[in-house]
Amino acid sequence: xxxxxxxxxxxxxxxxTQKEFGKALxxxxxxxxxxxxxxxxxxxxxxxNLQDIFNVNIEWMxxxxxxxxxxxxxxxxxxxxxxxAPAYDLPERxxxxxxxxxxxxxxxxxxxxxxxxxxxxx
Numbered sequence: 311x312x313x314x315x316x317x318x319x320x321x322x323x324x325x326x327t328q329k330e331f332g333k334a335l336x337x338x339x340x341x342x343x344x345x346x347x348x349x350x351x352x353x354x355x356x357x358x359n360l361q362d363i364f365n366v367n368i369e370w371m372x373x374x375x376x377x378x379x380x381x382x383x384x385x386x387x388x389x390x391x392x393x394x395a396p397a398y399d400l401p402e403r404x405x406x407x408x409x410x411x412x413x414x415x416x417x418x419x420x421x422x423x424x425x426x427x428x429x430x431x432x
């Protein structure tokens with residue numbers, strides 16, 4: 311089974327249409343069709359979104375090893391970091407905003423976010 315097969319399996323297991331799956335991932339249903347037909351590569355960003363939004367095991371997506379979804383005990387929590395994303399719907403909001411940025415600006419935002427995270431370590 312390939313990454314493409316597992317991508318489609320996730321959507322089907324969740325019982326979502328391509329349109330619903332695309333909306334959750336901030337992609338059009340055409341993009342989902344392209345991923346499922348192998349016309350577009352499934353990027354690390356898509357894999358991370360699958361993990362963040364649907365609790366998908368990225369290792370399973372890449373290799374087929376392990377379980378399809380992460381259990382609470384499988385999640386690797388970074389001590390000291392509190393996940394506030396679900397309470398504020400941050401992934402979707404960030405992705406919507408990031409989708410409007412130029413690539414050069416995305417690097418600036420990433421640097422800014424890293425500086426904030428680094429300041430917590432001091």
